Amino acid sequence: MKFKNLSIFMILLIVIVFFSYSAINGVNIGNFKIEPVKNSVKQGLDLKGGVFVVYEAQTNETGQELNKILDQTIEVFRKRIDSMGVSEPVIVKEGEKRIRIELPGVKDAKEAIDTIGKTAQLKFMKEDGTVVVTGKEVKKSEVVFDKRTNQPIVSLEFNSKGAKKFAEATRELAPTHSPIVIILDNEVISSPRVNDEIPDGHATISGNFTVESASELANLIRAGALPVEFKEVQTSTVTATLGVNALNKSIQGAVIGIALVMLYMLIYYRLPGFVADIALISYILIIMYTYVQMKITLTLPGIAALILSVGMAVDANVIIFERIKEELKNGKSLRASIDAGFSKALGTIMDSNITTFIAGAVLFNFGTGPIKGFSITLMIGILASLFTAIVITKTLLKSLVHANIVRNKKFFGA
Template sequence: MGGWLKFRLIIVLLAWIFAILFLLPTISGKSLGFLTKDKIRLGLDLQGGTHLLLEVKTEEALLNFLTRLKNEMMDSLKTKRIFALEGEVVNGKIELLLLNEEMIPPFEKFLADEYPNLKIEDVKRVGDRVKITLNLDPKEKQNIENSAVDQALETIRNRIDQLGVTEPEIARQGERRILVQLPGIKDPERAKAIIGKTALLEFKLVDEEHDLQEALSGNVPEGSIILYGIRRDKTTGRVVKIPYLLKEKTLLTGDAVKDARVAFGEFNRPYISLSFTSWGAKEFERITGENVGKRLAIILDGTVYSAPVIREKISGGKAIIEGDFTLEEARDLAIVLRAGALPASLGILEERTVGPSLGKDLVEKGVKAVIIGGLLVLVFMIIYYRFFGIVADLALILNLLLVLAVMVMLKATLTLPGIAGLVLTVGMGVDANILIFERIKEELREGKPYKAALDNGYSRALLTILDAQITTLIAALVLFQFGTGPIKGFAVTLSLGILINLFTAIFVTKAIFDGLFQVRVLKELKL
């Protein structure tokens, strides 16, 4: 037996060993210590779970950024003695009202030095005042929107990790969309609530200098806002909104929070215990030290949870959030605070939920379809091509095993359309073998010797096989590139099946036949 033939037969043997070892954990639940313990990953349609396609509302992130920028500018202008009477964000632009025209030159210098990304778009006289419209550089706007999607992606990933979901898929799609797939999740509504909660934590001072009732009548003082707290009557279940007049300026945000845990207070009521970062602890100590005797409101997503009086400077980097929480609400709130705030709210564009019983049923039916279809093909090949059909069947089985083994190795996900791709792979594998065997028949009818007929059959069928397989592969790659979800699952298994088909139908079967001829087990071709 020649060296090249031995090498080919060793490759075939290694292919069988590779396939069996990588599928061992899936088949038996056990694995050899030096190899992967991964099993075939089943998609949502096969094991149940939730599929969400989310869209980040990047215009909100831009609005939040411009609002913070406007507040920061108003404070800086005061220290520079450049008198700006009011400021607001309108249609993605900052509008400032300067005291008079004399403020324009120092303002322009201030803008060039401190905020080079802001450009003056318009200057209008409003009586004795001057209204200036500022626009953010388009590249900076794009950076803010991209950063918002990236931050949302990371925040969602952190929240899902803390939920304990195994093997979730979280990926960015397009400019503003995020795909979230949560296999095997038992409470999809809770997962959606945790993922979608903005969790913007803010600390603001209560405005005790102005009258709340007057503000509620429509006369909200400049630099103040009205927010509401919620109280629930435990006997009637009635929800009451409590108004608060707050300073608009945010003194501290959730960025300063290092950890959030559920703790229990009087009467075993749950509350959230916050720990600040080293910077946050210093800032919280400074804020409380400068505002002793004032009330500090703790706000989450625009709702005031508490507004205690600051009795003394608070050091140690600790704070608490109290409210009418159930234990699960407190736990979920702690999760989102630990994971960080979303830079903007999320919209759900697409949602699908598959129950575990339906997923199990689909797996059983899919496997049954593959087995029945595969057995019919195997029996047909043996009846029609006899011994050659047996070799082709072994190649088909190896093909399927290798596709599944490679999917385990690549951590790819098997979906219901993926099973359809496997069935199609079987058909294409059979097609390749039939082309080869029919070419061999033609060679034999022309009176060629057995070995020459075998070699010519493979060589002359090769171009036809490559043409059919490569054109299908191109279509599969297009599906993978532009498809989503189930379509990609079909494209993955079909692509792997086509590539492995070329190996099994041409390389494997030819090596087996050459080996059998070499040891004189196969002396003639009966087709």
């Protein structure tokens, strides 16, 4: 029994040490590879430097129609940004009528903004380069379901002028089943073949679509026909030097703060403090690897939330250890005190963390940009702190006590 509990403690300790080393230096053993966390975590605009711009739709549309306009415009922006080769862009709605774009690592702000903000150019062309219709003549583009196959397709409707041109082109192309090439911003987005003449201005594009891919194509076509103007209302450039300095200072502050917390826990709570420090390291590892796996973008507010959640993680341990000390002073044994301490502290810990989690969820729902980054880190931190306090701390502490390595209550600060 003694060996079993000691083995549990040592295995957990070895796992934590291994992942701590991997997070700092990375591991490469044959086909097994773990990148250092600093190389894997996506950095936000405030850390990496770059450009952000906010556009506002100049329209009186509201509700679902406004959301359609914003969604299709976001698709066009995303296509343009992808063609620029920008990695990890952020394109999100902001407020009711605005779209916020963050481009980490971009140095030429003017070129990037000119590329993003230009008017969408949509053309339906023959293979020989003859323009059939343009975006101005597209009246409607939406996803519908084929009545025969129940598969998603894209339905198009042209205005009277466009319908006439399209009828002439399809009459010519139908006998040879030649394609009409759909081009947006000089990039081919689709090239459906013409099977029949389309005389009434109502066409459909079918293929191996999913609902998502059909929606994307419909959005892109609508955006090319979009009559709504988007006005640039805010632009800012963050230099890479400023971002690096901010990151270094934030990390330095975090290391100092965490080190002081760990030292305090060790001095005041002794053996439980030592266990809490191990659990705190595992907590930080969980946060970092969660960021990597979920591809969350790390920002300065996110780092602030991480440091704040470290305090909350320790707070859970403090509540537990104080309960254990009370039980020891009442004359209970170490094992009974630990069980009672965790049991009695659980309700208080859950109440405090749930209320903070609700606040984080509200911030995420109503916030934008950096506020969302703060709230995501806060909520992940709360879940991780509950796990480390209730599972890891308890397992490590009980393993040491059950292995009969420590019997003196003075090691528990009692």
